[in-house]
Amino acid sequence: MSKLPVLEIFGPTIQGEGMVIGRKTMFVRTAGCDYRCSWCDSAFTWDGSAKQDIRQLTPEAIWEELVALGGDCFDHVTISGGNPALLAAVADLVQLFKTKGIKTALETQGSRWQPWMTAIDDLTLSPKPPSSGMKTHFSVLDSIIEQLLPIGNASLKVVIFDEADFDYAVAVHERYKGIPFFLQVGNADTTTTNQEALTKQLMTRYEWLIDKAMVDPKMNDVRILPQIHTLVWGNKRGV
Numbered sequence: 001m002s003k004l005p006v007l008e009i010f011g012p013t014i015q016g017e018g019m020v021i022g023r024k025t026m027f028v029r030t031a032g033c034d035y036r037c038s039w040c041d042s043a044f045t046w047d048g049s050a051k052q053d054i055r056q057l058t059p060e061a062i063w064e065e066l067v068a069l070g071g072d073c074f075d076h077v078t079i080s081g082g083n084p085a086l087l088a089a090v091a092d093l094v095q096l097f098k099t100k101g102i103k104t105a106l107e108t109q110g111s112r113w114q115p116w117m118t119a120i121d122d123l124t125l126s127p128k129p130p131s132s133g134m135k136t137h138f139s140v141l142d143s144i145i146e147q148l149l150p151i152g153n154a155s156l157k158v159v160i161f162d163e164a165d166f167d168y169a170v171a172v173h174e175r176y177k178g179i180p181f182f183l184q185v186g187n188a189d190t191t192t193t194n195q196e197a198l199t200k201q202l203m204t205r206y207e208w209l210i211d212k213a214m215v216d217p218k219m220n221d222v223r224i225l226p227q228i229h230t231l232v233w234g235n236k237r238g239v
């Protein structure tokens, strides 16, 4: 069976972001990304700094590791990256999880379509705002959302750092009216170990983002969230 490039397997922990925030889950983090976001909090998946830690694993080997870590204390796995949507082999992993009675979530920026996306229970599409330095190919995102709308498994989550990002988020929300929409506080310091200062800064940014959304009639049907794992554990990896 085809193998996947894996950088991290961890949990159980809480899903710290978006549509299933707070849910107990395991994480599988794949290596490689087609983007280079200026503020990426997982740059080690694509910048070469963790190259030596990438393992090519079969779905069965991934499952064994999840069970070794979580025992019978989980029923949900989140696949993130990097961009797991670069990998056709996610299909086999998701099928294996299904046979084990495990629900799946997946995080991607929405730059590539994969047929297995219809089999994901909780799919987060996180197109990137101007502050990331990336450009959204809306024709690709249009096509992904069109195919997932009848399934009802997708949400949109836009990370916000500044006014231009907020305007971008408004435009994305307006374009895809029927999709649950989340605004997420951007973490501007992904390397600090000063957790107290980071939490304070993130809460200030959270309040700023709430205030922005409250007075915008185009942002009535939205949810506004921080990354709660960052509030609890700071920039620690593997949580």
Ligand SMILES: C[S@@+](CC[C@H](N)C(=O)[O-])C[C@H]1O[C@@H](n2cnc3c(N)ncnc32)[C@H](O)[C@@H]1O
Pocket (backbone or CB within 6 Å): 033, 039, 040, 041, 042, 080, 081, 082, 083, 084, 107, 108, 109, 110, 125, 126, 157, 159, 184, 185, 186, 187, 188, 190, 227
């Ligand atoms: C590391 S990415 C991996 C999945 C996929 N490449 C993507 O970007 O959606 C997981 C989530 O973390 C978000 N993220 C990355 N860096 C962040 C930061 N500095 N502050 C807040 N969210 C961040 C991304 O926007 C995405 O929603």
Ligand SMILES: Nc1nc2[nH]cc(C(=O)O)c2c(=O)[nH]1
Pocket (backbone or CB within 6 Å): 013, 014, 015, 016, 017, 042, 080, 081, 107, 229, 239
């Ligand atoms: N607890 C926790 N929740 C998360 N939600 C999305 C994450 C990601 O890096 O994709 C993430 C993560 O790394 N940890």
Ligand code: SF4
Pocket (backbone or CB within 6 Å): 033, 034, 035, 036, 037, 040, 041, 042, 043, 045, 081, 082, 083, 109
């Ligand atoms: S798309 Fe996701 S993993 Fe890739 S650089 Fe951007 S935030 Fe990081």
Ligand SMILES: [Mg+2]
Pocket (backbone or CB within 6 Å): 041, 042
């Ligand atoms: Mg993360």
